[in-house]
Every structure is written in C-alpha cells, then in structure tokens.
Amino acid sequence: MERNPLRRQLQIMRKSLFDQGYLDEQFVQLEELQDDSNPNFVEEVVTLYYRDSARLILNIEQALERKPYNFHKLDAYMHQFKGSSSSIGAKKVKAESTLFREYCKSGNGEGCMRCFQQLKKEYATLRKKLEAYFQVARQAGPMETACRPK
Amino acid sequence: MTVEQIVSETKDQFPIGMRVLAVDDDPTCLLLLETLLRRCQYHVTTTSQAITALKMLRENKNKFDLVISDVHMPDMDGFKLLELVGLEMDLPVIMLSANGDTKLVMKGITHGACDYLLKPVRIEELKNIWQHVVRRKKFDRKVRSNSDSQDKPHADSGEAAGIGKADNNVKINKKRKDQNEDEDEDLDENGHDNDDPSAQKKPRVVWSVELHRKFVAAVNQLGIEKAVPKKILELMNVEKLTRENVASHLQKFRLYLKRISCVANQQANMAAAVGTADSSYLRMGSLNGLGNFHALSGTDQLHNAAFRSFPPSGVLGRLNTPAGLGIRGLPSPGTIQLGHVQNSGHSSNDQSKLQSFIPGNHNTNILQGMPMSLDLDQLQNNKGVSHIGELPAANSTAVFPVSGSLIDSRIAGFSNNPLLGVTSNSLMLEGSSQQANLHASNLRDGVSAVGFQNGNTLSNFASIDPVSSQLRDSKADLQGQAAPINCNAGPMIRSVPPQEWNAPRKDAPYQSHLMSSSVNSSIPVNGAMVQLDQCLDRNNSIFHRTMDSDSIGPLNFVDPLSIKHGEGLNSAAMEPPVIEKEGYLMYQLRPHGNHIPDNIGSLEDLASAMMK
Numbered sequence: 001m002e003r004n005p006l007r008r009q010l011q012i013m014r015k016s017l018f019d020q021g022y023l024d025e026q027f028v029q030l031e032e033l034q035d036d037s038n039p040n041f042v043e044e045v046v047t048l049y050y051r052d053s054a055r056l057i058l059n060i061e062q063a064l065e066r067k068p069y070n071f072h073k074l075d076a077y078m079h080q081f082k083g084s085s086s087s088i089g090a091k092k093v094k095a096e097s098t099l100f101r102e103y104c105k106s107g108n109g110e111g112c113m114r115c116f117q118q119l120k121k122e123y124a125t126l127r128k129k130l131e132a133y134f135q136v137a138r139q140a141g142p143m144e145t146a147c148r149p150k
Numbered sequence: 151m152t153v154e155q156i157v158s159e160t161k162d163q164f165p166i167g168m169r170v171l172a173v174d175d176d177p178t179c180l181l182l183l184e185t186l187l188r189r190c191q192y193h194v195t196t197t198s199q200a201i202t203a204l205k206m207l208r209e210n211k212n213k214f215d216l217v218i219s220d221v222h223m224p225d226m227d228g229f230k231l232l233e234l235v236g237l238e239m240d241l242p243v244i245m246l247s248a249n250g251d252t253k254l255v256m257k258g259i260t261h262g263a264c265d266y267l268l269k270p271v272r273i274e275e276l277k278n279i280w281q282h283v284v285r286r287k288k289f290d291r292k293v294r295s296n297s298d299s300q301d302k303p304h305a306d307s308g309e310a311a312g313i314g315k316a317d318n319n320v321k322i323n324k325k326r327k328d329q330n331e332d333e334d335e336d337l338d339e340n341g342h343d344n345d346d347p348s349a350q351k352k353p354r355v356v357w358s359v360e361l362h363r364k365f366v367a368a369v370n371q372l373g374i375e376k377a378v379p380k381k382i383l384e385l386m387n388v389e390k391l392t393r394e395n396v397a398s399h400l401q402k403f404r405l406y407l408k409r410i411s412c413v414a415n416q417q418a419n420m421a422a423a424v425g426t427a428d429s430s431y432l433r434m435g436s437l438n439g440l441g442n443f444h445a446l447s448g449t450d451q452l453h454n455a456a457f458r459s460f461p462p463s464g465v466l467g468r469l470n471t472p473a474g475l476g477i478r479g480l481p482s483p484g485t486i487q488l489g490h491v492q493n494s495g496h497s498s499n500d501q502s503k504l505q506s507f508i509p510g511n512h513n514t515n516i517l518q519g520m521p522m523s524l525d526l527d528q529l530q531n532n533k534g535v536s537h538i539g540e541l542p543a544a545n546s547t548a549v550f551p552v553s554g555s556l557i558d559s560r561i562a563g564f565s566n567n568p569l570l571g572v573t574s575n576s577l578m579l580e581g582s583s584q585q586a587n588l589h590a591s592n593l594r595d596g597v598s599a600v601g602f603q604n605g606n607t608l609s610n611f612a613s614i615d616p617v618s619s620q621l622r623d624s625k626a627d628l629q630g631q632a633a634p635i636n637c638n639a640g641p642m643i644r645s646v647p648p649q650e651w652n653a654p655r656k657d658a659p660y661q662s663h664l665m666s667s668s669v670n671s672s673i674p675v676n677g678a679m680v681q682l683d684q685c686l687d688r689n690n691s692i693f694h695r696t697m698d699s700d701s702i703g704p705l706n707f708v709d710p711l712s713i714k715h716g717e718g719l720n721s722a723a724m725e726p727p728v729i730e731k732e733g734y735l736m737y738q739l740r741p742h743g744n745h746i747p748d749n750i751g752s753l754e755d756l757a758s759a760m761m762k
Contacts, residue, residue, distance in 0.1 A: 026270045033185045033273075041185060049178040079222065083248035084178045087270045 006140035013133050022126050027089030043134045049088045050127055056081045057120065064113060074112060075104040092122040165280030166191040169213065173203040173231070174220040174246065179269060183218065183246070186273050192280075200226035204234060211239050215283045218267075221247040221254065229261045236262040237402060242282035246271065260405070289394060355395040364388060365399060374407070 017023045027042075034041040060077045063070060082097035096119035103111035170192045174180040180196050187194045195214070197203050200223050207214060217235055221228035232243045245258040248269040258266045264282040267275055357365070368385035369377040379397035386396070 029186075029270070029273065030182070033182075033189055038185065045178060045181055045185075048181055052177050076222070079248060080176060083269050084176050086248060087176075087179045087182050089270075 004140065006136060010133070010136045010140050013129075013136060017129060017133065021091050022129060023089045024091040024094075025089065026086060030088060043137070046088055046130055046134070049084055049090075053081055053084050053123075056084070057123070060116060064116060067109075069109045069112065071104045071107055071109075071112075075101055078104065090123075090126055093119060093126060096122055165283070167193050168280050168283060169193045169215045170195070170279075171203055171206065171214045171217045172196045172219075173200055173217065173223070173228075174198065175223045175225075176220065179220070179246075183271060186271060186276050187218075189273060190277050199223070200228070200231045204231065207235060207239050207241070211241075214241060216279060217241055217243045218246055218279070219243060221245055221249070221258070229257060232258070232261045232263055237406075240286075242286050244279055244282065262402075262405075289398075355391065355399075357399055361386075361388060361391075362399075365396070365403070369400070369403070374404075 018027075030042045030045055056077055060074060060081070063074050063077065078097055078100050082094060082101070085093045085097060096115060100112055100115045100119060103109075103115055170187055172180060172183050172187065172194060173196075174183060175198045177198065180198060184194050184196050195206065197206065200219070203217070203219070204226075207217070219228050219231055223231075228245060228247075232245065235241055235243050242264040243262065244265040244267060245263045246267050246269060247254060250266075250268045255266045264286075265279065355361075364386040365382060368382040371385060372378075372381055377400065379393045379400055382400065383391060383393050383396045
C-alpha cells in the first residue's frame with residue numbers, strides 16, 4: 001500500500017474501477033506502456049479516445065434519428081466504436097457496443113435505441129471517473145509500477 | 151543454421167529495429183499500436199490512410215519489413231491493401247480487426263495475410279510478428295538460390311494450388327546456398343541478393359515483366375490446369391529461380407485470374423461491342439500491352455507513373471472502364487486477346503488480321519470494332535480481322551481496350567485461366583500505354599513497340615524492325631505509362647483483386663505496380679521473345695518469330711508480337727511477331743483444358759467473352 005496519501009487514493013480509485021467492471025485488462029496494458037519516456041501515455045490515449053469517439057457517437061445518434069434505421073450503417077459505426085473502446089479497456093462500454101451490434105444484426109430498432117441510451121450513460125460515467133482518476137494521478141506524481149487488479 | 155542465425159547474419163539486431171508500417175483509421179488504436187510496437191523495439195511508421203500507406207510503400211520498397219493494417223478503413227478496404235502490398239511489394243502483411251469472425255479471418259488468409267490479430271492487440275502477440283518477416287526472407291533466399299530446386303521432386307502439383315506463401319515457407323526446408331536471386335537483373339529495386347547468402351538483406355524474387363512473361367508463357371503452354379511449378383520452372387528455364395518462387399507466384403497468379411474472371415464478364419460485354427477484331431484485335435492488344443509492359447517494367451516508379459498515365463490514354467481509359475478493368479489486373483483483356491486471338495484459330499488469318507488489326511490507334515474505336523469481333527469464344531479470326539482494318543487508324547488505345555475486354559470475356563470464360571486474366575491485363579496495359587504513344591505511330595509502331603516493351607525491347611523486335619523502331623519511340627512513351635503492365639501480368643492479376651483496390655486508378659495503377667515490380671527496368675525484348683518462342687512454339691512459326699522479337703516474354707498476354715501483327719504490320723515481319731504473340735498470348739489465356747481451344751482460341755474466346 002502506498003504511504004503517500006495521494007498515491008493511496010489513486011490506488012483505491014483504480015481498484016474500484018476494475019472491481020466495478022468499468023475497466024478491464026486492456027487498461028493494464030496501457031499502464032504498462034507508460035514509462036519514463038512516455039509518462040502520460042494512459043491519459044493521452046484516453047483523451048484521444050474520448051475526442052475521437054465523440055464523433056462516432058454523434059454519427060450514431062444522427063443515424064438513429066433517421067427512420068427507418070440503416071442497420072448496416074449503424075453496425076459499421078458501432079464496430080468502429082467498439083474497436084476504440086476495447087483498446088482502452090472500457091469494459092462496460094464495450095459490452096453495450098456488443099449488445100447494440102446484436103440488435104442491429106437482428107434488426108431490432110427499439111433494442112438499438114435503448115441500448116444506445118445505456119451505452120451513452122456508461123460512456124459518460126466512465127469519462128467522469130477517469131477524469132477524476134487522472135487528476136489525482138497528476139497530483140500524486142508518477143506511479144512506480146502498474147498494479148494488476150485482483 | 152537456425153533462423154536466428156541466418157537473420158542475425160543479415161541484420162544483427164533483428165528483430166530489434168524491424169521496420170513496421172502501421173495503418174489504422176482509428177487514432178486511438180493507431181496510437182496504441184504504435185506504442186506497443188515501439189515497446190517491442192520495432193521501428194514504427196504510422197498512417198491513418200491506406201492510400202498514404204501504399205504511397206509510402208511504393209516510394210521505396212525496401213523501407214519496410216512488415217505492414218500491419220486494419221481491416222475496416224474508409225479510404226480503402228484493408229483486404230485490398232493487403233493484396234496490393236502482397237503483389238507489388240511482396241511484404242508480409244498482418245491484418246488487424248475488432249471483428250474476429252471466421253469468415254473475415256478466412257478472407258484475410260485468402261488475400262494473403264500472414265496473420266490476423268484481434269483488437270485490442272496484446273503486446274505478446276506483437277512481440278512475435280517478426281517471425282513473418284524472417285520466414286519470408288528465408289523462403290525468398292531459398293527460392294532464389296538457384297534453379298537447383300527444380301530438380302527437387304516434389305508434389306508441387308498440389309502446392310501451387312493454394313498453398314501460396316505459407317506453403318513456400320514450409321518448403322524452405324532445405325537451406326540452399328543463397329545465390330543471386332532470380333534473373334531479373336534489371337529489376338533491382340529490392341536490392342536483390344547478391345552471391346553471399348548471408349549478405350542478403352531481402353532475398354526476394356522480383357517478378358519482372360520479362361520473368362512474368364516467361365511464366366505466363368510457360369503456364370499457357372502447360373495449360374493452367376496442368377501448370378505445376380516444377381514444369382513451369384523447367385519451361386521458363388530461368389537461372390536461380392526456384393520452384394518455390396514459381397509456386398508462390400503461381401498461386402498468386404491463380405488468385406488473380408480468378409478475380410479477373412469475374413471482371414472478364416464485364417469485359418466480354420465490352421469486347422462484344424468492339425466487334426470482330428478478334429485475333430487481330432488481340433494481337434493488337436497484346437502488342438500494345440506488351441509495349442506497355444516494357445515501359446512498365448522500367449521501374450516501379452515508372453510503372454506507377456506509367457500506369458497512371460494510362461488511364462488518360464484512350465486505351466487506358468478503356469481499361470479502366472469496367473470492361474477493361476474488369477480483369478482487374480488485366481489492363482485490357484481485350485488487348486490480350488488480341489494477341490491470343492491471333493494464335494488461336496486463325497493462324498492464317500492472323501496474319502491478315504494482325505495487320506489489319508493494328509487498329510490500336512483508336513482508342514475506343516478500336517475496341518469497339520474489335521472487341522466485338524474478338525469474341526473470344528469464337529474468337530475466330532474473322533472478327534478480329536475485320537476490325538483490324540478499322541483500327542489501324544484508331545489509336546492504339548482503342549485497340550487495347552478491346553483486347554482487354556476480350557480478354558476479360560475470356561477470362562470470364564475460363565475463370566480458371568488465370569493466365570488469361572493476366573494476359574489481358576498486360577495487353578491492355580500495353581495497349582493503353584502504347585496507345586498513348588503509339589497511336590501516332592500507328593499500330594505498327596505500336597506493335598513494334600510492343601515488341602520492345604520496355605522500350606528496350608523494341609529493338610529486339612527483330613522481325614519488326616522497322617516497326618519496332620517506331621514503336622520504340624512510342625514505346626518509350628508507353629513505358630512511362632505502361633510500364634506497369636509488363637511487369638508481370640501475373641502479379642498484376644493478383645493485385646488486381648476484384649476489389650478495386652485502387653479506386654482511383656483501378657486497374658491501371660495496379661497493374662503498373664505489378665508490372666513495374668515485376669518488370670525490371672528493361673525487359674529485353676528478345677529475351678522475352680525467346681521464351682515465347684518456346685512456349686508458343688505451337689502456334690506457328692510466326693509465333694516464334696514474334697517471340698523473338700518481342701522480348702515480351704513475361705507479358706504473356708500482351709504479346710507485342712501479336713500486336714505487331716495486328717497492327718497491320720504491313721510487313722511480313724509484323725505478322726510473325728504477331729503470331730508469336732498470339733501464341734504467347736494464347737498461352738496465357740489458354741488454361742489447360744480450358745476453353746481456349748488453341749493459343750488463339752483462348753484469346754479469341756477471351757476476347758469474345760469479353761466482348762460479350
């Protein structure tokens with residue numbers, strides 16, 4: 001356990017993110033790639049993700065406003081979104097993406113819509129949590145090593 | 151020696167410093183991939199656009215060791231990029247996708263990917279990707295060692311079938327002393343190996359236009375069904391070319407033909423429109439194609455450039471049209487057919503046809519007139535002949551397209567005739583390029599040009615000397631453009647995946663690449679011709695002749711010779727070349743047992759098919 005209170009707090013936050021299923025193993029990979037030569041890698045990637053995926057979310061939203069739904073297009077967008085989300089280890093968001101794609105494949109428009117609303121919620125929640133996490137991280141200073149979640 | 155040892159001989163630090171090109175339109179994934187690769191101590195270059203990636207790769211083939219690409223990209227399908235890279239640069243490509251469907255993975259494999267990774271990528275997986283580079287190098291080295299491999303008996307009949315690279319890799323069991331790689335001396339962009347095996351950096355057989363032509367001729371001669379690497383190798387009689395090289399190339403070629411065959415149908419329609427120019431038409435096409443080829447072979451860059459320039463020319467334009475492009479790799483199926491057409495069936499007619507055939511000049515006109523006649527299926531000379539008359543005036547381009555179309559149709563006819571596909575392309579290409587240049591000089595020149603395809607080849611055109619000189623000039627022009635075509639139609643074919651890898655360029659660019667890569671800067675026409683000679687032998691004496699004059703060797707399809715004929719070489723010389731070409735072409739088109747009745751027959755069929 002970290003003696004430094006900030007570090008301790010950071011560890012707790014991190015653990016909770018994993019325990020609650022917001023993040024998965026992939027996030028650890030990101031952390032492992034962070035080193036002295038690349039000290040803010042994780043935050044950079046996550047920031048990039050949120051910036052780029054905002055565009056995809058918008059596309060999907062717009063597509064969902066046009067009836068009848070173009071499932072093929074929706075699926076394509078979501079496929080891309082899923083790829084990005086899985087790259088940063090956004091576990092819940094990824095799960096919702098998978099579900100959305102299932103609905104697309106079966107042509108379930110309502111299912112898609114519901115799923116998408118849930119997805120946006122998870123997406124926003126994760127964002128807030130990560131932002132808080134990074135804030136503490138910046139204050140706490142560089143972490144020594146990435147700890148694997150239990 | 152273990153692989154590591156071998157590798158270390160060439161590059162001490164390998165896999166450290168391995169140069170990877172990463173392509174992914176998703177910035178998050180791309181950044182992650184880049185960082186992971188850097189962590190593996192590779193040298194990484196990234197781009198979010200497939201087109202940019204291709205450009206980088208084309209600029210310098212030796213700049214990268216491996217390519218990793220996403221499957222879903224907005225500007226170009228990942229599979230298309232995969233094919234192109236495989237064909238043009240022969241680099242290992244790894245596909246990356248969030249979607250792990252078996253179907254997609256299978257698609258990746260069939261398109262030649264060495265591996266298929268799922269996102270998110272793990273570093274453990276990336277740590278091992280260097281094996282693909284080594285494997286390929288090793289294989290190449292072996293393959294290039296020498297022709298001893300030919301002696302090796304092996305059940306290659308099956309291998310070519312679809313084993314492809316993987317198979318080749320597997321076959322590299324024996325470590326042969328590395329010798330210079332294949333005989334494409336002119337093509338040296340990749341820094342072919344030198345004598346010292348350990349000094350080889352990237353032992354890769356470069357399928358120059360000439361080499362490819364020989365290959366196509368050999369395959370034609372054997373018939374696509376019976377074309378086994380060992381026999382092909384024997385027929386080609388190229389030093390330092392190993393059976394594995396041929397097997398790998400054959401596999402690609404087959405894939406290409408298959409792809410083209412789909413397109414061929416479209417071409418057939420076009421061809422039909424063209425009319426009868428069957429044999430003569432083909433000849434023209436072939437000639438032109440060949441011409442281009444040579445031009446193409448000049449250099450990759452040249453090819454590319456040439457290739458690109460093609461589209462503008464009438465012929466090229468044609469080629470690019472669905473019909474023309476249909477063949478994908480085949481620039482102008484019609485053109486190819488021309489060459490073939492002549493051979494098939496109408497040997498007697500051929501000559502006449504050839505002469506008249508040379509319509510090439512008209513870009514579209516020719517095609518129109520010709521393709522129809524070309525009707526590959528029927529390919530019976532008559533058609534071609536009639537057209538030819540018309541063509542002469544037309545820009546060669548026209549001719550070519552037709553050829554292409556013819557070829558396409560042909561291709562459609564025999565999907566399994568990979569050669570056809572290829573040939574047509576080559577023809578087409580040549581035609582196109584030639585047309586650009588040739589038109590002016592007239593088919594004749596074109597024909598001759600075809601003869602010397604790479605520009606140099608013209609001189610080879612012994613038979614068509616007078617013409618050749620003219621062609622030469624035109625050829626030169628073409629070369630710039632056509633260059634790609636010559637390059638091995640084969641590779642082109644492959645690269646020309648039906649997918650339209652290069653939307654903008656369509657076949658032309660693709661082909662050019664192929665050609666350029668395969669075609670060494672100057673494919674000695676004579677050389678090619680000679681080969682053709684061997685192959686074509688059957689067609690007729692003329693055929694042989696053309697072969698000689700045309701070094702078009704690799705270009706099977708485009709037999710410059712045939713083109714020469716078509717052109718209406720007024721001189722007898724023309725004829726022979728044409729014939730040869732046809733024979734040559736025929737080979738290509740004629741898959742063994744396929745519908746291609748005879749050398750020409752196949753062409754004609756192809757042409758007719760295309761036209762239809």
